[in-house]
Amino acid sequence: MATLFIFLFFFAVGYVARCALRPWKPCPHCQGTGRVASRTGRGGHLCHRCDATGLRLRSGRKAWNTYRRLTRDA
Amino acid sequence: MSNDRHEGTGHRPTVPPGWLDPDPDNRTLPFLGRNTSAEPVTAGRPDTDTSSDSPPDGRPDAPASAVVHLSGVRTRRGLPSRDSGTDRRPGGGNNGTTVPAGTGTGPDPDTGPVRTVAGNQPVSVSGTPDRPGDPDRAEGAAEGDAPTPVDPPGTDRTTALDVARRGTRRPVLPAWLLSVAEFRAALRWVAGHYAHTVAFHGVRLPVYAGRLALRSPRGAWRSAFGTVRWIWDLEGVPVRLAAIRREDADTYLKLARQRDARVRARTAVAVVTAVGSVAAFGTSLAVAPTWALWTVGALGLAVFGRIGSPADRPITGPAVVAPQVQRLTADVVVRALGALGLAEINKAVGKGQGITFPAPITRDGPGWRADVDLPFGVTVTDILDRRERLASGLRRPVGCVWPEPAPDAHAGRLVLWVGDLDMARSRPVSWPLVERGTTDLFEPVPFGTDPRGRAVNVPLMYTNVLIGAMPGAGKTFALRVLLLAAALDPTAELNTFELKGSGDLQPLERVSHTYASGPDDGAVTAVMDTLRAAVGDLETRARTLAGLPREVCPENKVTPSLARRRHLGLFPKIIAIDECQELFSHPRHGREAAELCTTIIKRGRALGVILLLATQRPDRDSLPTGVSSNVGVRFALRVMGQIENDMILGTSAYRNGLRASTFTPRDTGIGYLVGAGDDPQITRTAYVDSPTASRIVHRARAARTAAGTLTGHAIGDSPVRPGSGPSVLDDLLTVLPAHRAKEWSETLVERLAELRPDTYTGWTPETLAATLKPYGIDTVQIGRRVNGAVVNRRGIVRAHLAAVAAEHDRQRPAC
Numbered sequence: 001m002a003t004l005f006i007f008l009f010f011f012a013v014g015y016v017a018r019c020a021l022r023p024w025k026p027c028p029h030c031q032g033t034g035r036v037a038s039r040t041g042r043g044g045h046l047c048h049r050c051d052a053t054g055l056r057l058r059s060g061r062k063a064w065n066t067y068r069r070l071t072r073d074a
Numbered sequence: 075m076s077n078d079r080h081e082g083t084g085h086r087p088t089v090p091p092g093w094l095d096p097d098p099d100n101r102t103l104p105f106l107g108r109n110t111s112a113e114p115v116t117a118g119r120p121d122t123d124t125s126s127d128s129p130p131d132g133r134p135d136a137p138a139s140a141v142v143h144l145s146g147v148r149t150r151r152g153l154p155s156r157d158s159g160t161d162r163r164p165g166g167g168n169n170g171t172t173v174p175a176g177t178g179t180g181p182d183p184d185t186g187p188v189r190t191v192a193g194n195q196p197v198s199v200s201g202t203p204d205r206p207g208d209p210d211r212a213e214g215a216a217e218g219d220a221p222t223p224v225d226p227p228g229t230d231r232t233t234a235l236d237v238a239r240r241g242t243r244r245p246v247l248p249a250w251l252l253s254v255a256e257f258r259a260a261l262r263w264v265a266g267h268y269a270h271t272v273a274f275h276g277v278r279l280p281v282y283a284g285r286l287a288l289r290s291p292r293g294a295w296r297s298a299f300g301t302v303r304w305i306w307d308l309e310g311v312p313v314r315l316a317a318i319r320r321e322d323a324d325t326y327l328k329l330a331r332q333r334d335a336r337v338r339a340r341t342a343v344a345v346v347t348a349v350g351s352v353a354a355f356g357t358s359l360a361v362a363p364t365w366a367l368w369t370v371g372a373l374g375l376a377v378f379g380r381i382g383s384p385a386d387r388p389i390t391g392p393a394v395v396a397p398q399v400q401r402l403t404a405d406v407v408v409r410a411l412g413a414l415g416l417a418e419i420n421k422a423v424g425k426g427q428g429i430t431f432p433a434p435i436t437r438d439g440p441g442w443r444a445d446v447d448l449p450f451g452v453t454v455t456d457i458l459d460r461r462e463r464l465a466s467g468l469r470r471p472v473g474c475v476w477p478e479p480a481p482d483a484h485a486g487r488l489v490l491w492v493g494d495l496d497m498a499r500s501r502p503v504s505w506p507l508v509e510r511g512t513t514d515l516f517e518p519v520p521f522g523t524d525p526r527g528r529a530v531n532v533p534l535m536y537t538n539v540l541i542g543a544m545p546g547a548g549k550t551f552a553l554r555v556l557l558l559a560a561a562l563d564p565t566a567e568l569n570t571f572e573l574k575g576s577g578d579l580q581p582l583e584r585v586s587h588t589y590a591s592g593p594d595d596g597a598v599t600a601v602m603d604t605l606r607a608a609v610g611d612l613e614t615r616a617r618t619l620a621g622l623p624r625e626v627c628p629e630n631k632v633t634p635s636l637a638r639r640r641h642l643g644l645f646p647k648i649i650a651i652d653e654c655q656e657l658f659s660h661p662r663h664g665r666e667a668a669e670l671c672t673t674i675i676k677r678g679r680a681l682g683v684i685l686l687l688a689t690q691r692p693d694r695d696s697l698p699t700g701v702s703s704n705v706g707v708r709f710a711l712r713v714m715g716q717i718e719n720d721m722i723l724g725t726s727a728y729r730n731g732l733r734a735s736t737f738t739p740r741d742t743g744i745g746y747l748v749g750a751g752d753d754p755q756i757t758r759t760a761y762v763d764s765p766t767a768s769r770i771v772h773r774a775r776a777a778r779t780a781a782g783t784l785t786g787h788a789i790g791d792s793p794v795r796p797g798s799g800p801s802v803l804d805d806l807l808t809v810l811p812a813h814r815a816k817e818w819s820e821t822l823v824e825r826l827a828e829l830r831p832d833t834y835t836g837w838t839p840e841t842l843a844a845t846l847k848p849y850g851i852d853t854v855q856i857g858r859r860v861n862g863a864v865v866n867r868r869g870i871v872r873a874h875l876a877a878v879a880a881e882h883d884r885q886r887p888a889c
């Protein structure tokens with residue numbers, strides 16, 4: 001059990017560090033390319049989820065932003 | 075004329091349109107024809123639409139007048155208002171620009187109320203509307219009597235040159251460039267300022283070095299950190315964070331690319347610089363001399379120390395702490411004027427108008443000068459009454475606030491000078507003649523400074539001076555400054571009297587021809603003797619002047635060259651009486667003294683006899699009207715009230731805003747000076763204390779000894795005939811050595827001129843003969859053999875001379 005906690009702790013620290021240092025992750029929808037291939041494999045279109053940048057903000061960072069916004073504006 | 079639009083609505087037309095315009099279709103214009111700028115003046119209807127787009131009938135000389143509603147005119151002239159059928163209300167024509175002339179009792183009511191100018195110019199007036207078909211038209215047009223404009227035509231036609239003509243020319247060069255003394259003073263100040271700064275910092279150099287060394291590590295750290303920040307573009311961090319916060323991946327990408335490019339370029343620059351520096355350092359270690367290395371090291375230390383200094387703690391402190399003075403702004407002035415409690419001002423300020431500034435507020439000397447146009451109906455004198463309130467409104471000490479009327483402008487033009495320092499508190503400017511220099515009484519002598527610190531000079535020749543103040547205001551000091559100036563002119567004869575026995579004028583005793591001090595009758599008697607003698611001297615002087623040829627004495631008054639010829643007896647004669655109220659209110663001599671002084675003031679001006687009076691009780695009994703109304707230069711220090719003020723400064727001075735009663739007890743030596751310059755000015759007397767006065771008198775005495783003009787009381791004498799008196803005999807004995815029995819006058823005059831050039835230059839044998847005649851010394855014929863021939867000339871026998879001189883010497887103690 002203790003091992004699990006230690007593991008979770010390190011995981012959390014690591015995730016926070018990741019959010020702080022590299023807030024962006026590759027867009028899961030387009031694998032960071034910004035383009036989505038069509039089903040036929042040819043052509044395709046720009047990824048809407050990441051506005052063709054191929055980058056998405058990590059959920060942790062998003063949560064942090066939201067938290068900041070809420071506390072700041074309040 | 076009133077230019078304001080009359081807002082009254084419902085004015086029915088008062089003028090038959092045909093009257094206004096012979097051509098009804100040409101809807102001309104309610105113009106004040108003379109106004110070439112075609113400014114519409116619509117007295118009756120504000121919405122006169124024809125004004126702007128119809129020029130004055132194409133006639134450049136168009137109607138020199140506008141015409142007015144008759145009833146308005148009538149009201150103005152007190153004539154009964156007669157109704158003429160058209161709807162005319164008494165108040166309808168308020169424009170008041172013209173009155174009908176040549177109409178006797180006014181125009182026939184039937185012809186309409188309005189007259190045009192000759193020639194039926196289209197003119198307008200109060201109500202304008204064109205009502206075609208007005209029955210009055212034809213008849214009116216035929217009538218010929220023209221109204222005379224109330225405003226003379228052409229008054230508004232001023233060109234830029236006309237304006238310039240009225241203007242004051244600003245000096246081409248500033249005052250400090252024109253006056254040697256002021257230039258020197260300015261130069262001395264600048265030099266002193268920088269000398270002080272250099273000395274101040276020079277002494278502190280070690281402290282500064284230590285401070286730099288202590289702060290240099292911090293500076294080094296700051297530099298390193300700054301370099302890192304620069305290389306890594308840490309300035310851009312907040313922008314990038316903001317992009318993250320907005321989840322704006324697109325912007326973030328751009329920013330990130332920019333950052334990467336910058337980091338690459340800056341890293342390259344940093345590496346190159348670092349390599350270069352290390353190389354240079356290594357080379358210089360091997361090549362450069364030690365002192366250069368030390369210098370570079372010190373410089374580096376200094377640079378790092380400077381970088382390491384906190385912004386609020388600079389390395390060096392200020393060498394001169396400037397007094398913090400608040401800038402004078404229009405808002406402050408308006409606020410202060412509004413706080414005076416003057417209803418007119420408050421009304422105008424409340425309406426947001428009224429107080430205007432014809433010129434920008436500028437620095438003027440050590441202070442600010444604001445030219446203010448007060449609201450209509452408010453005069454500068456209203457402000458002068460409230461100087462203390464004004465100072466309160468300006469949040470300055472009273473001694474800083476000097477409101478003055480502008481002498482050339484209208485009564486509502488206020489010149490407000492606000493000094494940085496309280497005039498009474500600021501250091502008095504030292505008198506320019508304290509250390510060296512003499513004066514020429516034919517030129518104005520230095521007296522003091524105005525609030526702006528500029529020198530104020532007072533003319534003494536051809537004028538008289540009256541100084542008045544309440545006790546302790548600095549009256550005697552002011553008089554003493556003038557007397558010291560007079561003492562420094564070796565040709566001037568000083569007669570100094572001080573009737574209170576305070577001894578303030580005692581330093582001058584050593585150069586005075588006559589001197590008396592004290593509250594007793596002895597001093598008064600001495601004054602009376604001198605005054606009587608002076609009046610007698612006036613006769614002599616007048617006769618001397620009259621006897622001189624025109625080309626020597628063109629204006630029948632003493633000139634500098636005449637004054638220098640001492641034997642003529644026309645040298646400046648100063649009679650100074652301090653506390654003269656003691657004289658004029660003297661039970662026995664008062665009346666006679668008043669008459670004598672009045673005579674001297676009236677006649678002595680042109681003859682070189684100058685009266686200086688100082689009084690602490692300027693009222694009718696203590697200051698004769700003949701004196702107070704004829705004096706040229708007046709100086710009023712602090713006085714009690716209007717009566718004293720006007721006794722000194724002249725009738726209606728108080729009303730004109732010259733109010734010496736507004737000075738406070740601290741304003742010692744400060745007063746209104748009238749008659750010295752073109753305009754009255756507030757003047758602060760130069761401060762010369764008694765020891766300084768003694769030193770100056772010492773110098774004056776030396777100058778007088780050199781010039782041979784030390785006479786009378788100053789050398790223990792009582793007055794004989796000065797100048798051409800015994801000193802001439804003594805001088806003659808000097809230049810006529812004992813081994814010569816006699817000598818030609820010609821030779822003697824030459825030698826005399828060598829002996830005392832100031833006194834005897836220009837003397838001729840005739841002058842000498844005339845001078846010696848009163849002593850009973852006659853010239854005799856003296857024959858001499860010159861180049862083989864016998865030459866006969868007039869000359870003087872030494873034995874005669876010696877006998878007369880001895881006689882005079884014997885009489886001297888008896889006087």
Ligand SMILES: [Zn+2]
Nearest residue numbers: 027030047050
């Ligand atoms: Zn995507």
